[in-house]
Amino acid sequence: MHHTPLMRLLAALLFGGATLSTFAVDRIVEEFGSAPTYPNIASAVAAAVDGDRILVKNRAGDIPWIENITVDKSLQFLSYADNGFFVVQGNYSIVPATGRQVTLIGMRNTAGGIQAASGTSAVRGTRVRVIDSYFVNGGVQLASQYFDVDVVGCTLQNGTVGLFYGNVIGNDIDGSNISDEGISVTPNVGGFPLDTCAIVGNKVKSSLSYEGIFVNSQHQVIHIRNNYVQHGWMGIEVYAGNTSGVQNLIWNNTITAYTGNSTTYGISLANTGSGSIWEVMNNAITRTWNGTSRGINRDSGNNGQINVYFNHVASGMSIPISTGFTFEGNNTINQPITLNADGTFANAPGAINGGNPAAPFYDLDLTIGDAGAYGASYTLTNFHPLHTGAARVYMAGHPFNVRQGSTLRVRAVAFDR
Numbered sequence: 277m278h279h280t281p282l283m284r285l286l287a288a289l290l291f292g293g294a295t296l297s298t299f300a301v302d303r304i305v306e307e308f309g310s311a312p313t314y315p316n317i318a319s320a321v322a323a324a325v326d327g328d329r330i331l332v333k334n335r336a337g338d339i340p341w342i343e344n345i346t347v348d349k350s351l352q353f354l355s356y357a358d359n360g361f362f363v364v365q366g367n368y369s370i371v372p373a374t375g376r377q378v379t380l381i382g383m384r385n386t387a388g389g390i391q392a393a394s395g396t397s398a399v400r401g402t403r404v405r406v407i408d409s410y411f412v413n414g415g416v417q418l419a420s421q422y423f424d425v426d427v428v429g430c431t432l433q434n435g436t437v438g439l440f441y442g443n444v445i446g447n448d449i450d451g452s453n454i455s456d457e458g459i460s461v462t463p464n465v466g467g468f469p470l471d472t473c474a475i476v477g478n479k480v481k482s483s484l485s486y487e488g489i490f491v492n493s494q495h496q497v498i499h500i501r502n503n504y505v506q507h508g509w510m511g512i513e514v515y516a517g518n519t520s521g522v523q524n525l526i527w528n529n530t531i532t533a534y535t536g537n538s539t540t541y542g543i544s545l546a547n548t549g550s551g552s553i554w555e556v557m558n559n560a561i562t563r564t565w566n567g568t569s570r571g572i573n574r575d576s577g578n579n580g581q582i583n584v585y586f587n588h589v590a591s592g593m594s595i596p597i598s599t600g601f602t603f604e605g606n607n608t609i610n611q612p613i614t615l616n617a618d619g620t621f622a623n624a625p626g627a628i629n630g631g632n633p634a635a636p637f638y639d640l641d642l643t644i645g646d647a648g649a650y651g652a653s654y655t656l657t658n659f660h661p662l663h664t665g666a667a668r669v670y671m672a673g674h675p676f677n678v679r680q681g682s683t684l685r686v687r688a689v690a691f692d693r
Contacts, residue, residue, distance in 0.1 A: 299325070299327075300325065300326070300327030300328050300329070301328055301329075302328070302329045302331050303320040303323060303324050303328055303329065303330050303331065304320075304331045304333065304356060305317050305320050305330065305331065305332045305333060305341070305356075306333045306356075307333070307335045307336065309333075316341060316343060317330065317332060317341050317343050317345055317353075317364070318343050318345060321345060321346075321347065321349070321351065324349055324351055325349065326349050326350040326351075326376075327350055327351075328349070328351055328352075329351070329352045329353075329354055330351055330352065330353045330354070331354050331355070331356045332353065332354070332355060332356055332362035332364075333356040333357070333362075334355075334356075334357070334360075334361075334362060334363050335363070338363045339363070340363045340364050340365035340384075340385075340386050341362075341363065341364045341365070341366075342364075342365045342366060343364070343365075343366045344366040344367050344368075344369070344388070345366065345367075345368045345369070346369045346371060346393055347368060347369065347370050347371065347378050347393075348371040348373070348393075349376070350375070350376050350377045350378065351378055351379075352378075352379040352380075352381070353368075353378075353379070353380045353381070353383065354381050354382060355381075355382040359665035359666070360382065360665075361382050361383065361384035361409075361410060362382060362383060362384065363384045363386065364383060364384070364385050364386070364388070365385065365386045365387050365388055366385070366387070366388040367388045367389060367390075367391055367414070368380070368383075368385075368388070368389070368390050368391070369391050369392065369393035370390065370391070370392060370393060370402065370404055370418065370423070371393040371394070371395045372392065372393075372395045372396060372397040372401065372402040372420065372422035372423060373395060373397050373401070373402060374397040374398040374401035374402070375397075375401065376397065376401070376402045376403070377402075377403040377404075377405075378402075378403070378404050378405070379404075379405040379407065380405070380406050380407065380409060381405075381407045381408055381409070381691060382407075382408050382409060383406075383409040383410070383411075384409065384410045384412075385409070385410070385411050385412065385414055386412045386413070387412065387413045387414060388411075388413075388414045389411055389414030389415045389416060389417065389435060390404070390406055390414075390415075390416045390417070390418065391417050391418070392417070392418050392419075392420045392422070392423065395422070396422060397422040398422075399421050399422065399465045399467070399468065400421070400422070400423070400424040400441050400468065401422060401424075402422050402423050402424065403423075403424050404418060404423055404424070404425045404426070404442075405425075405426045405428070405691075406425070406426070406427045406428070406430060407426070407428045407429055407430070407670075407691045408428070408429045408430065408662070408663060408668070408691065409430045409431075410430065410431045410433070410663065411430065411431065411432045411433065411434075411435050412433050412434065413433065413434045413435065414432075414434075414435045415432050415435025415436045415437060415438075415449075415451075415454075416430075416432075416435070416437045416438070416439070417436075417437075417438045418438070418439050418440075419438040419439055419440055419460065419462060420440060421440055421441075421463070421464060421465045423439065423440065423441065423442070424441045424442050425439040425441065425442035425443075426442050426443045426444075426445070427439070427442070427443070427444045427445070427447060428443070428444075428445045428446055428447070428670045428671075428691065429445070429446045429447065429659070429662055429663075429668065429670060429691075430447045430448075430449075430662070431447070431448045431662055431663070432447065432448070432449045432450060432451070433450055434450060434451075434453055434454065435449070435450075435451065435454065436449065436451040436454050436456045436457060436458055436459070436460070437449060437458070437459050437460070438456070438457070438459075438460045438462075439460075439461060440461070440462060440463040440464065440465075441461075441463050441473070441495075441496065442461075442473065443473060443474040443475070443476075443671070444459050444461070444474070444475050444476075444478060445474055445475075445476050445477055445478070445659070445670050445671050446476070446477040446478065446658075446659030446660070446662070446670055447478045447479070447480075447662075448478070448479045448660070448662060449478060449479065449480045449481070450481045451480070451481065451482050451483060451486070452481045452482065452483050452506075452508075453483065454483055454486075455483060455485070455486065456483075456486055457482060457486050457487045457488070457489070457490040458480040458481065458482040458486070458487070458488045458489060458505070458507075459475060459478065459480060459488070459489045459490070460487075460489075460490045460491075461473055461475065461490075461491045461492075461493055461496075461498075462490070462491070462492045462493065463493050463495045463496065464495075465495065466494070466495040468495075470495075470496065470497060470518060470520055470522060471496055471497065472496060472497045472498075472499055473491075473493065473496040473497065473498050473499065474499050474501075474671060475489060475491070475498070475499065475500045475501070475503065476499060476500075476501045476502055476503070476654055476659075476671070477501075477502050477503065477654060477656055477658060477659030477660070478503045478504075478659075479503070479504045479619065479656075479660065480503060480504070480505045480506070480507075481505075481506040481507075481534075482505075482506070482507045482508065482509070483508060484508035484509065484535060484536070484537055485508065485509050485537070486507075486508075486509060486510075487507065487509065487510040487511070487512070487513045488503075488505035488506065488507040488510070488511045488512060488531070489503065489505060489511070489512045489513070490510075490512075490513050490514075491513075491514045491515070492514070492515040492516050493515075493516055493517070493518075494516040494517060494518050494519055494549055494552070495518070496518065497518055497522045497523075497524060498514065498517070498518075498524040498525070499524070499525045499527075500512060500514070500525065500526045500527070500529065501525060501526075501527045501528055501529070501654050502527070502528045502529065502649045502650075502651075502652070502654045502655060502656050502659075503529045503530075503649060503656075504529075504530045504618075504619035504649040504656060505529060505530070505531045505532070506532055506533075506534045507531070507532075507533055507534070507540065508533065508534065508535040508536050508537070508540065508565075509536065509538070509540055509541070510540070510541045510542075510544050511529075511531035511532075511533070511541065511542045511543060511561070512526060512529060512531065512542070512543045512544070513541070513543075513544045513545075513546065514526070514544075514545055514546075514548070514554065515546055515547045515548065516547065516548065516549050516552065517548050517549050517551075517552025517553070517554060517580050518551075518552060519549055519550065519551035519552055520551070521551060521553060522553070523553045523554075523555050524552065524553065524554050524555065525555050525557075526543060526554065526555065526556045526557070526559065527555070527556075527557050527558050527559070527652070528557075528558045528559065528631070528645075528647065528648060528649060528651050528652050528654065529543075529559045529560075529648070529649055530559070530560045530561075530615065530619045530648040530649040530650070531543065531559065531560070531561045531562070532561075532562045532563055532564060532615060533562075533563035533564070533565045533569055534563075534564050534565060535565050536563075536565040536567050536569070537567075538567070538568070539567070539568040539569065539570060539594070540563065540565060540567065540568070540569045540570070541569075541570045541571075541573045542559070542561035542563075542569075542570065542571045542572060542573075542589065543556060543559060543561065543571070543572045543573065544570075544572075544573040544575050545573070545574060545575060545578060545580075545582055546575035546576060546577055546578065547575075547576070547577035547578065548577075548578045548579060548580030548582065549579060549580055550579040550580065551580070552579075552580035552581070553580060553581045553582075553583075554580055554581070554582045554583070555583050556572060556582065556583065556584045556585075556587060557583075557584075557585055557586050557587065557631075557632055558586050558587065558631040558632055558637065558645065558647045558648070558651060558652065559572075559587045559588070559647060559648070560587075560588045560613055560621075560624060560627045560647045560648035560649075561587070561588070561589045561590065561593075561613070562589075562590035562613035562614065562615065563590065563593070568594045569592075569593050569594055570593060570594060570595045570596075570598070571587075571589030571590075571593045571595070571596040571597055571609070572584055572587060572589065572596070572597045572598065572607075573595070573598050574598035574599070574600050574601055581602045582601045582602050582603075583601065583602055583603040583604075584597060584601045584603065584604045584605075584607065585603065585604065585605045585606050585607065585632070586605075586606045586607065586630070586631055586632045586647065587607045587608075587647065588607070588608045588611060588613060588624070588626050588627040588630055588647045588648075589607065589608070589609045589613075590611070590612060590613040591609065591610050591611060591612060593609065596609035597609060608626040608627075608630070611624070611625060611626030611627070612624065612625070613626075613627060618660075619648075619649055619650070619656065620650055621646075621648065621650075624647075624648075627646060627647040627648055628646055629643060629644040629645070629646060630644075630646065630647045631644065631645035631646055631647045631651050631652065632645060633645075637651075637652050638652070638653075639651055639652060639653075639655070640653060640655060667690060667691065667692035668690060668691060668692075669688050669689070669690040670689060670690060670691065671688070671689045672686055672687065672688045672689070
């Protein structure tokens with residue numbers, strides 16, 4: 277039996293957040309409200325206990341609540357209005373502590389972001405979820421060993437995401453004016469069971485001198501899948517890789533150099549560790565910049581196994597695919613690839629139905645899979661458009677190839693109020 281499309285698998289498998297306290301209450305923030313409401317977000321946080329929800333009513337005219345907030349408890353921040361944003365301005369600093377869980381759903385932050393405050397916890401001991409939020413001028417920067425972070429379904433209009441452990445799923449990230457990677461995952465401590473870091477279904481635009489996606493990790497299995505990356509230097513760059521022999525995946529990404537000031541690289545692998553395995557498959561790589569460009573690049577220091585197959589690099593690249601990979605096969609380098617603004621193909625005859633032809637990689641319409649971000653079951657259309665005002669399953673783990681008589685096991689992760 278062929279795999280079932282992602283969003284149809286999961287109707288009955290929504291998982292809500294855990295309740296931390298039997299006595300947790302909702303703390304309502306309301307301008308000019310009367311007790312028991314709170315006159316600002318800071319006072320509600322000060323009064324809260326672990327497990328409380330902070331429900332924010334917007335000020336008249338959606339003027340932002342202008343506060344810098346330090347979060348030192350396990351709390352959820354939500355809009356009082358159903359399926360709406362709560363509008364704020366300022367930085368939300370998360371104090372790490374073992375067992376702490378902080379969830380922010382539906383924040384619209386006009387100038388500020390999410391950042392780490394001083395403190396310590398166990399490695400990955402502080403759980404942070406930033407979901408369905410909109411950052412006008414700010415990002416999510418929790419690059420610390422203490423945090424385990426999910427950034428899901430968010431728009432960052434002028435910001436970037438940095439973390440050590442967690443997942444980045446279904447976001448629209450514009451860091452083209454920021455001196456930083458669009459998404460960076462750089463853990464530095466191991467010692468826990470090997471799990472997966474999913475960088476899936478994102479639209480990422482990076483600046484002239486930084487990577488769209490940068491990963492340097494030997495402590496998680498890396499899945500970089502179905503992202504649309506616009507860059508000015510490197511689209512995706514990876515180092516290290518787990519040494520347990522578990523495959524790291526760079527699958528079905530669409531990558532274009534929209535600008536540049538030196539050589540640009542679509543996918544670059546460097547300093548991969550001995551024992552690591554990297555599978556580079558079904559990617560579509562092109563450019564609109566006219567300078568020196570490389571498609572899939574084997575940089576220095578590689579000691580891992582790197583397999584490169586069923587990728588499509590647009591004609592005219594200076595070096596379409598480096599030599600010296602462990603395996604190369606079924607790639608094309610002589611076909612045009614031009615894109616529409618959303619990353620769909622305008623003209624890419626080699627990439628249409630040009631992915632791995634095995635049934636587990638078929639498109640949702642059960643035709644042979646396209647290369648690029650809109651191909652296969654994790655197609656970008658599963659994650660975009662954003663901010664639909666509905667509960668959403670944002671990721672699933674499921675078998676890609678189920679044989680007759682097997683039990684289909686699906687683990688889904690979702691958000692709702």
